[in-house]
Amino acid sequence: MxxxxxxxxxxxxxxxxxxxxxxxxxxxxxxxxxENGLTVVEYAIAGGLVAATLITAFTNLGAAVKVKINALITALGGTTA
Structure with a gap:
């Protein structure tokens, strides 16, 4: 200097x-x-993908369950929701 x-x-x-x-x-x-920061980013991306997959699976499961419940209600002579 x-x-x-x-x-x-x-x-x-x-x-x-x-x-x-x-x-x-x-x-x-x-x-x-x-490279530690990169590991954190990789875990964040993996976590996001797992969350998106679970949300999609449970949404589809909920729709399938609703169809079955409505079929049962109709078979019993009730009014579906």
């Missing part, structure tokens, strides 16, 4: 800005190289 000249605020700001950019670059590179 250069020693700022007296009365030269621009040099100090430039050095601080350069340090911040280097810190940001280092942080981004660590994030990109870290």
């Amino acid at each position: 250069q020693t700022p000249l007296p009365g030269k605020k621009n040099n100090v700001l430039s050095e601080v800005s350069e340090m911040n950019l280097q810190t940001i670059k280092t942080s981004v590179m660590k994030f990109v190289e870290d």
Whole structure:
């Protein structure tokens, strides 16, 4: 790092800005190289797919059960819902 000249605020700001950019670059590179975050994303996607599958299965099951119940009600002479 250069020693700022007296009365030269621009040099100090430039050095601080350069340090911040280097810190940001280092942080981004660590994030990109870290594979733990990828594992979390994979689990989130898998969980979403499992939830969607269960919702679809139970929705279809509910519709099938409703058809059977309405058939029973009709067979007994009642009014279906």
